[in-house]
Amino acid sequence: MTSPSLADHDTIRAVQWQGDCLRLLDQRKLPFVEDWLDCRSAAAVAQAVRDLVVRGAPAIGIAAAWGVVLAAQGGDDLERAMALLRAARPTAVNLMAALDRMHACMAGGADAASLTRTAQAIQDEDLAANRAMGAMGAAWLQRGSGVLTHCNTGSLATAGFGTALGVIRAGYAAGNIVRVFADETRPWLQGARLTMWELQRDGIPATLIADSAASHLMKSGQVQWVIVGADRIAANGDTANKIGTYQLAIAARHHGARFMVVAPSTTVDMATPAGDAIDIELRDPAELLGYAGQRTVVEGARAWNPVFDVTPHDLVDVLVTERGVITQPDVDAMRAVFGNDGTN
Amino acid sequence: MTSPSLADHDTIRAVQWQGDCLRLLDQRKLPFVEDWLDCRSAAAVAQAVRDLVVRGAPAIGIAAAWGVVLAAQGGDDLERAMALLRAARPTAVNLMAALDRMHACMAGGADAASLTRTAQAIQDEDLAANRAMGAMGAAWLQRGSGVLTHCNTGSLATAGFGTALGVIRAGYAAGNIVRVFADETRPWLQGARLTMWELQRDGIPATLIADSAASHLMKSGQVQWVIVGADRIAANGDTANKIGTYQLAIAARHHGARFMVVAPSTTVDMATPAGDAIDIELRDPAELLGYAGQRTVVEGARAWNPVFDVTPHDLVDVLVTERGVITQPDVDAMRAVFGNDGTN
Numbered sequence: 001m002t003s004p005s006l007a008d009h010d011t012i013r014a015v016q017w018q019g020d021c022l023r024l025l026d027q028r029k030l031p032f033v034e035d036w037l038d039c040r041s042a043a044a045v046a047q048a049v050r051d052l053v054v055r056g057a058p059a060i061g062i063a064a065a066w067g068v069v070l071a072a073q074g075g076d077d078l079e080r081a082m083a084l085l086r087a088a089r090p091t092a093v094n095l096m097a098a099l100d101r102m103h104a105c106m107a108g109g110a111d112a113a114s115l116t117r118t119a120q121a122i123q124d125e126d127l128a129a130n131r132a133m134g135a136m137g138a139a140w141l142q143r144g145s146g147v148l149t150h151c152n153t154g155s156l157a158t159a160g161f162g163t164a165l166g167v168i169r170a171g172y173a174a175g176n177i178v179r180v181f182a183d184e185t186r187p188w189l190q191g192a193r194l195t196m197w198e199l200q201r202d203g204i205p206a207t208l209i210a211d212s213a214a215s216h217l218m219k220s221g222q223v224q225w226v227i228v229g230a231d232r233i234a235a236n237g238d239t240a241n242k243i244g245t246y247q248l249a250i251a252a253r254h255h256g257a258r259f260m261v262v263a264p265s266t267t268v269d270m271a272t273p274a275g276d277a278i279d280i281e282l283r284d285p286a287e288l289l290g291y292a293g294q295r296t297v298v299e300g301a302r303a304w305n306p307v308f309d310v311t312p313h314d315l316v317d318v319l320v321t322e323r324g325v326i327t328q329p330d331v332d333a334m335r336a337v338f339g340n341d342g343t344n
Numbered sequence: 345m346t347s348p349s350l351a352d353h354d355t356i357r358a359v360q361w362q363g364d365c366l367r368l369l370d371q372r373k374l375p376f377v378e379d380w381l382d383c384r385s386a387a388a389v390a391q392a393v394r395d396l397v398v399r400g401a402p403a404i405g406i407a408a409a410w411g412v413v414l415a416a417q418g419g420d421d422l423e424r425a426m427a428l429l430r431a432a433r434p435t436a437v438n439l440m441a442a443l444d445r446m447h448a449c450m451a452g453g454a455d456a457a458s459l460t461r462t463a464q465a466i467q468d469e470d471l472a473a474n475r476a477m478g479a480m481g482a483a484w485l486q487r488g489s490g491v492l493t494h495c496n497t498g499s500l501a502t503a504g505f506g507t508a509l510g511v512i513r514a515g516y517a518a519g520n521i522v523r524v525f526a527d528e529t530r531p532w533l534q535g536a537r538l539t540m541w542e543l544q545r546d547g548i549p550a551t552l553i554a555d556s557a558a559s560h561l562m563k564s565g566q567v568q569w570v571i572v573g574a575d576r577i578a579a580n581g582d583t584a585n586k587i588g589t590y591q592l593a594i595a596a597r598h599h600g601a602r603f604m605v606v607a608p609s610t611t612v613d614m615a616t617p618a619g620d621a622i623d624i625e626l627r628d629p630a631e632l633l634g635y636a637g638q639r640t641v642v643e644g645a646r647a648w649n650p651v652f653d654v655t656p657h658d659l660v661d662v663l664v665t666e667r668g669v670i671t672q673p674d675v676d677a678m679r680a681v682f683g684n685d686g687t688n
Contacts, residue, residue, distance in 0.1 A: 181648070208641060247559035295376075304561070
């Protein structure tokens with residue numbers, strides 16, 4: 001009997017190209033039902049993105065790329081299909097990047113075969129980047145580490161393996177991680193619903209906590225690393241991520257735990273000088289006025305529902321991208337890796 | 345037309361003695377239904393405490409005192425009635441203190457009239473203490489303050505007015521508070537369900553936030569004071585309170601916001617030298633695995649559900665009790681007010 005390998009902890013692929021349709025694991029139904037939706041047109045993919053069947057910035061971008069392939073196979077108007085896909089989640093940067101790449105491919109002929117190769121490359125490169133980040137990030141974890149993560153940054157949100165959750169996969173498989181804690185991540189509960197499912201499914205024992213219990217947990221000495229993803233990283237290393245991330249960074253610093261951000265280089269935006277230039281999306285207060293579809297707050301109540309917050313770079317100990325690891329990121333360290341031309 | 349007075353913001357009395365029954369606002373049904381339950385026996389009061397019709401340590405103690413009066417009026421065995429009430433929430437310190445006081449009264453004759461006077465005194469003294477704390481705490485708030493509170497520490501949890509929420513009532517009525525934010529307070533959502541209802545009902549505009557959004561809110565400069573209650577305060581000022589309080593204290597210090605604890609002197613336990621001697625109750629993980637009977641997390645998942653955490657005294661800027669205000673509490677400052685004999 002051989003000991004479990006990394007592959008044993010990496011079995012989930014939520015976005016699967018089938019040659020003539022795109023098969024998506026329906027994340028709306030997780031964690032209780034594992035249901036798959038087959039999309040046979042760009043319109044069906046756009047609908048799935050809009051309905052949150054597929055979520056997570058890299059996963060959305062990959063799904064959209066396959067949506068363009070489906071349009072080409074069906075003889076649809078490709079420009080129209082791309083506009084439809086682009087509008088499905090208008091603020092998703094990875095969606096735009098994937099569609100831009102498909103568009104560049106179209107300029108070279110737009111046959112289904114070359115579009116298929118490009119979509120496959122987008123998917124394969126994401127998985128490869130995640131594996132590279134997993135290995136690099138895990139190398140920072142001392143043996144016996146306890147880790148805490150936030151939201152869902154796993155196979156469900158990417159081509160597979162995940163970003164922050166990829167580091168946790170790699171660190172667990174290497175025997176360096178002995179305890180994994182997951183924030184439930186209000187208001188959407190991605191930690192409770194998705195991360196706990198994903199870790200259980202892949203044989204990594206994990207413990208759920210309330211978001212507000214993180215500091216109490218850190219005080220107990222059970223957390224050596226907080227490991228999170230990112231939605232956008234400014235030129236100085238300031239990191240926008242799911243609401244609650246900033247609070248974890250403050251608590252980690254207070255308790256001497258270390259703070260790691262794991263994100264592909266496409267997340268880095270050298271044209272944004274610092275975090276205060278990042279616009280924080282405010283979502284419908286209704287998301288805070290109920291829980292799992294059940295209203296909990298008096299009618300007429302107000303709520304403030306920012307989706308993201310910004311962690312200043314001086315609270316980030318380690319930033320992992322597929323291009324390498326930056327410790328104590330600042331504008332000089334960032335420029336050394338990403339240049340300063342404002343492009344990704 | 346006169347301007348609103350403090351009384352306009354203090355209309356809720358959740359525990360009401362009716363002469364022959366105890367009328368309780370059913371907190372299980374808030375915020376959607378205002379339903380009252382009339383208890384006509386000690387057994388009915390014990391059941392109401394057990395079923396969380398009434399919650400909040402001071403409110404439970406007051407209800408239990410009236411339960412003893414009902415037993416006396418009905419000619420029941422008083423010792424048996426008290427044992428029943430005592431067992432209803434076995435860890436509630438205020439419940440035991442109220443019953444001890446009723447028991448001492450019984451030693452002097454146990455007629456219904458004197459028991460009624462004692463129960464009324466317990467209730468009146470709680471309300472008076474809350475009003476005193478409200479005035480003292482509010483005096484610390486500069487004009488234009490924004491405040492953030494956690495859990496429910498209001499009229500619903502006490503004889504009326506509340507502890508931390510009493511300071512907010514008084515500060516709002518005095519015109520010093522211009523913004524009130526309430527944490528939703530997972531896992532029981534007392535902030536979302538109860539505090540938001542109570543503040544709306546009493547005409548104090550408030551905004552609900554996710555527990556994890558507190559630091560992002562503080563960074564925006566909208567919070568000058570975090571104001572919370574306490575479940576137990578050690579001899580050095582270390583404060584046990586609802587899970588999430590400690591995280592707020594760290595965040596407040598990080599952002600230069602000030603941190604106020606408001607609690608009656610019965611909460612102070614000079615026999616406990618420091619917070620690390622306070623046993624933190626761990627509750628059923630199921631409370632984190634769903635809400636109101638709706639499961640959100642995969643079957644078999646583990647969760648860690650501590651009810652309280654401890655805020656070290658050096659993160660407390662101001663401690664308000666009805667005996668006075670202590671700034672930067674430590675063991676010497678605490679002894680000066682509360683003595684060091686281990687009694688309350």
